Amino acid sequence: MRDLPLSRVYQLLEPGPVVLLTTSARGRANVMTMSWHMMVEFEPPRIACVVSNGDYSFAALRATKECVIAVPAVKLAQKVVNIGNCSGADVDKFAAFDLTPKRASHVAPPLVAECFANLECKVIDTRLVNAYGIFILEVLKAWVDPAQKNPKTIHHHGFGKFVVDGRAIKLKSRMR
């Protein structure tokens, strides 16, 4: 995994890919599937995401205030769905789905080695957790896998329908 400058993190999440979120509590790592997230600040990169109190990851995220957001390419799509269809209360998902946990440098939850990008995050604001499950995260460290070139991400349209990244276009823009 190669270091990614924090100034470029927004380019990973702004397009809206389905991601994985890892947590760790009492020495046990877990992973969930997540589509409700957005950028909030370019640098330091800040992210808002929704983790519902019905998600098994909720308690670990609220208690430890640490997570990793891992971005899977389309080759992991069926695994990503399967991860979302079961609970860490019942399943050791890293083992069940043959994912490789990799030690992070700033947080306890593991990176997911199979994902092309991994973002080490701490929770910096919980004011909207009770009302909406909204956590505000700050990215401490970002990693990309240089072996995965031009990875295509997936975007959820509901009920198992996903749209895969298609062609890229370049338009004249002054926007970052």
Place this chain on the structure above:
Amino acid sequence: MRDLPLSRVYQLLEPGPVVLLTTSARGRANVMTMSWHMMVEFEPPRIACVVSNGDYSFAALRATKECVIAVPAVKLAQKVVNIGNCSGADVDKFAAFDLTPKRASHVAPPLVAECFANLECKVIDTRLVNAYGIFILEVLKAWVDPAQKNPKTIHHHGFGKFVVDGRAIKLKSRMR
């Protein structure tokens, strides 16, 4: 425009498309380009979005607590970029970009007739506006244009690079 059931609104925004946001203040409509948004609740559909206090739309959104989120297909891509590259302080964007404002049913800001979906929204929570520019919206009414079949949306990767929706895949899933 045809009515879209509110239960299906999340399927429009969860995939992370670039959208337009219209506001209206003192009888004058404005429109901005936005990529920082996420679903927060299925039904009633609730959305979080970031509108910075550097955006001209910020004052109107905070004062009137109303907006419309309009979802453009790829054919509008260059127009969407141009809308993001100027300010409503200087330009009447509906006129400059030849967009057709259409009266909404529940809010003062207009729908954008050229977009394939339009969501009439009210602001329901401003607690994180000062800290992050995060507004929590509730969708009151949703519209789709039945004449635009299988619209492809665009996803921003920074500096004028956009990825267009590619192929759709269907995976066995129990997730909504």
